[in-house]
Structure formats: structure tokens, C-alpha cells
Amino acid sequence: MSMVRIGTGAGFQGDRIGPAVDLAERGALDFLVFECLAERTIALAQQARLADPSAGFDPLLERRMRAVLPACARNGTRIVTNMGAANPRAAAERTRAVVRELGLTLSVAAVTGDDVLDRIGECTLTETGAPARALGARLISANAYIGVSGIVEALEAGADIVICGRASDPALFLAPLVYRFGWAMVDWERLGRGTLVGHLLECSAQITGGYFADPGVKDVPGLAEVGFPLAEVSEDGNAVITKLPGTGGLVSRATCTEQLLYEIHDPARYLQPDVVADFSRVELEEIGPDRVRVTGGSGHTSTGQLKVSVGYRDGWRGEGQISYAGANCVARGRLAADLVRQRLSDLGDRILELRADLIGLDAVGLGGTAQPSEVRLRVAARCADQEAAQRVGEEVESLYLCGPAGGGGVSRAQREIIAVASTLLPAASVTVQSALSETLGA
Amino acid sequence: MKLHEIAHARTGDKGDVSNISVIAYRPEDWPRIVDALTPDRVAAHMGGVAAEDVTRYVLPQLHALNFVIRGALKGGVTRSLALDAHGKCLASVLLDLEL
Incomplete structure (x- = not known):
């Protein structure tokens, strides 16, 4: 051949x-x-x-x-x-x-x-420096x-x-x-x-x-x-x-x-x-x-080593989006983001990480000074529990009535976060x- | 002149590491790209990236550079809260660099 x-x-x-x-x-x-x-x-x-x-x-x-x-x-x-x-x-x-x-x-x-889930307990995870067994019941898979x-x-x-x-x-x-x-x-x-x-x-x-x-x-x-x-x-x-x-x-x-x-x-x-x-x-x-x-x-x-992908539960993620258009849309988007942050503050450390972006301005790029004709606020948070994650979307949705002028087109979602870390195993x-x-x- | 006029680029991701290839359209522009795109310059352009987290590999026969940026993806695609958790958009952001 x-x-x-x-x-x-x-x-x-x-x-x-x-x-x-x-x-x-x-x-x-x-x-x-x-x-x-x-x-x-x-x-x-x-x-x-x-x-x-x-x-x-x-x-x-x-x-x-x-x-x-x-x-x-x-x-x-x-x-x-x-x-x-x-x-x-x-x-x-x-x-x-x-x-x-x-x-x-x-x-x-x-x-x-x-x-290889049965044999990675003592392996050190590259990302955390801790052994995989430290994840306890959160550990789902190792391949x-x-x-x-x-x-x-x-x-x-x-x-x-x-x-x-x-x-x-x-x-x-x-x-x-x-x-x-x-x-x-x-x-x-x-x-x-x-x-x-x-x-x-x-x-x-x-x-x-x-x-x-x-x-x-x-x-x-x-x-x-x-x-x-x-x-x-x-x-x-x-x-x-x-x-x-x-x-x-x-x-x-x-x-x-x-x-x-x-x-x-x-x-x-x-x-x-x-x-x-x-x-x-x-x-x-x-x-x-x-x-x-x-x-x-x-x-x-x-190298004689195999990379192992380790899956584990890492809390819940909640997200909400809402759009603003026309005159002063960036300022209204920023006000909306501030309101959501304030209204979620009662959750305390159940919110592990939160970010708010204006899509069309600074969500995936570096941001700029030009005034866009519309922006879409996106609030995403990693939360300790499902209920907290749900609140993120709810607080964005309620901006319809309780937020800045002219917010439209809300979408919201939540899901459990399955994170992936890595480690090495001898191929043998x-x-x-x-x-x-x-x-x-x- | 923007880098976009003389080069094309693509982003890849693995865990929390982003890599961006930058490739000259024409051989005659290659030396200029190599001179201009130091790791320092790339880090400064990308915003929030430290120069020591940027490694540059050079493939002269392909008129290509490969930038490896550690910690660029805010925890990686499975954990990041970023809209573009893969960093797929980053190559085009780099092409906005003013030469």
C-alpha cells in the first residue's frame, strides 16, 4: 500500500x-x-x-x-x-x-x-497543586x-x-x-x-x-x-x-x-x-x-506520561442579558449593571465571582471610546448553589420594570458548572x- | 497601518492558555512583523496581560509567529465567566495593533 x-x-x-x-x-x-x-x-x-x-x-x-x-x-x-x-x-x-x-x-x-478515575486520587492537579482526592465528592471523572x-x-x-x-x-x-x-x-x-x-x-x-x-x-x-x-x-x-x-x-x-x-x-x-x-x-x-x-x-x-482530564463539579453559573439602544445606551447599560450588583449583594459569599460586560462595547474585545448604537448587558456569576445562580437571571429580568429606561430582550440561563483540571499518569x-x-x- | 493589512491570525485554547498565530501574507512583510511583534508589544496591546506570560515562537519558513499567553482565559473554557471563554476573538483583537 x-x-x-x-x-x-x-x-x-x-x-x-x-x-x-x-x-x-x-x-x-x-x-x-x-x-x-x-x-x-x-x-x-x-x-x-x-x-x-x-x-x-x-x-x-x-x-x-x-x-x-x-x-x-x-x-x-x-x-x-x-x-x-x-x-x-x-x-x-x-x-x-x-x-x-x-x-x-x-x-x-x-x-x-x-x-482512570479509580487511580488518580494521589495525583497532583496541575491547576491547583493539590491531590485529586481533595475534590472529594465533587470529583466526577478522570480520563x-x-x-x-x-x-x-x-x-x-x-x-x-x-x-x-x-x-x-x-x-x-x-x-x-x-x-x-x-x-x-x-x-x-x-x-x-x-x-x-x-x-x-x-x-x-x-x-x-x-x-x-x-x-x-x-x-x-x-x-x-x-x-x-x-x-x-x-x-x-x-x-x-x-x-x-x-x-x-x-x-x-x-x-x-x-x-x-x-x-x-x-x-x-x-x-x-x-x-x-x-x-x-x-x-x-x-x-x-x-x-x-x-x-x-x-x-x-x-514522555511515558499520559495527560489525564479530570472533571469536577464547581458550583453553579447564572446569567442574564438585556439590551439598550440609542441615545446614552452605554450609560444606561452601566447603570443596569450597578443595580444588579447591588440587588445581589444580600447573597454575600454565595456569589463566588461575578462579571458584567456590555456586549458591543467591551465583552470580547478591549473596549473603545466610540459610542455604539446599542449595547447588551450580560451579567454572569459563578455561585455556590443553584438558588443563587437563579437569582442572577431574575435580577436581570426584573430590570424590565425596575431598571433604567428602555431595556429590552431579556434572556437568562443557569447550569451546573463542570470544570476540568489536568494531571499526569505513567503510561504503564x-x-x-x-x-x-x-x-x-x- | 494596522497589522491586519499585512498579516492574518488564529486563536487556539488549551485550559487557561491562549495561543495566537500571526502569519504574514507576503514574505516581504515578514521582517517587519518579526521586529514589531515582541512579547512586550503584544502584552501591552492585549490589555491585562503581563509580558512575562507571553512566549513567542518563530517559524521563519512559514513566515509565522506563535504567541502563547498564559492565564489569558480567566480560568479556562470550562470555568471562565467570559462571553468568549475560548478566546476565539483574540486573534482579531491582535490584528488591530497599530504598526
């Missing part, structure tokens, strides 16, 4: 489904990868599983599978995904049911072992970012669909390359290059023109029908990033450079479970329309397994 074609079916939990179907139908792909797990998603999924032992996987799993499986089966495209979230086995079960309903013959494997081993094992066992939970995002793409090319797990250069391919692809449209357009400066053609990316990967790990003909968007040196550095700290040391990838000497070359050749990736010996203390049969490990 001289080349592997691997594409992205999703870059986050809520991603668009149509472009994945297009890739499944027309991509002539060997592998289609769905990356659907963000930092906090797995803690939320763990809560869902606690409430219902058959839940805790991606809510869109069934929709995505129904949409792409017929074409994947027809074209021999195998699927790798982390849609298992907190419950890969239940996700595999549900997927098998979809496969049967569609009248297809596809084998499904679950990869487990990332759940290690596992590498390629379980996925490779499942592919070797013949799985058409591999479903895992918390794996490192690039590992979802690296694993099929390791499997197909037979790369040694000490071939740091190839592992680094495969990680680079995964990193470039893992956010779907972010490399094909999404998160990029800036009208008049960086225009993107056909963004409404943006295609998802695919890579043509050679045995040496170098690759061409492209997208399907007839799709919208664009693959250029500029889109690839932005994505290369997305969520990267030191480009020479991108820490992964199986390798320390080195992107510092990567070269990007436009070799045709929507075709960029990627070379120069490298890697170094892995984490055992990853894959289960292909429906009965194994059930």
Missing part, C-alpha cells in the same frame, strides 16, 4: 453531517475519522452515564452512523471515532443495532481503558488521553468501525496510519508526521476555509457548502491535504499554516501519548488548486483494550 486516503467526518460534537456523507460517498477513502470530544464533553457524558448506565456516549452517534454507513460499507471505508465518550461499549452496541437495521455487515469494536494501541489492535482484528472514548485527537488519525503502514512505535519521525496529519485534519473545516474568512482580506469561495478535508498520506508520513472537487471552501498555504499552529504551544514539542511531535520545521507548498503538500514533520521519544499504569465481539466485556 503506497498511499492512504484519510478524511475528517467531524471536528467537534456539533459538527455538520452533510460534508461527512459527501466524503463517504465520493472520497474513495480508506478511513473516515469523527473527532467529537472536547475537554469538558467527557465529564458531562460521565454524568449522563451515572444517571443511566446505557448512556454516556455522543448524542449524535446514531444520526452520524445512519448517514455515512451505507456509503462506507459500499466503498470499504473504515471508521474511527471517539464518539464513545464515557461509554464506548454502549456506543458500539448502539452502532451494531444501526448496522443491523441498515442490513449491512460491518464489525464494530469498542476501545476502553481511558477511564487519560490514550494513544493508538487500542485502535490499532481493533483494526488488526478486522473492525470496520472503531469506537473509543478519550483518546488524543491526533491519535484517531495516527492509528490507521500505524496500522496500514506498519510503522514501528519507536519510529519517532513517522509517528511525528502522522501526528501532524492528524493535527491538521482533526478540526474538519478549520483547514478548508472555516474559522478563516475575513471579507475583503481573506475571502473564501462557497463557504456555505464548505467541504471537509482529506489527506493523501505516503508511507514516509508526508502528505497532501485537499478536499473533494465541487465542494466549497479552500485549502491553501494560509489555511494550513493557521491550522498547523492552532492550539499549539512550543511547535517543536507537541506532547502526545505516543510521541513528542515536532512541527517546527514543517514546510507547506501549494501544488495545485486546493492541494497543499506537507513535509518536514518530525518527532522525538515519547493505563491498560487499553479493544473488544470486537458483542459479548466480550459486556
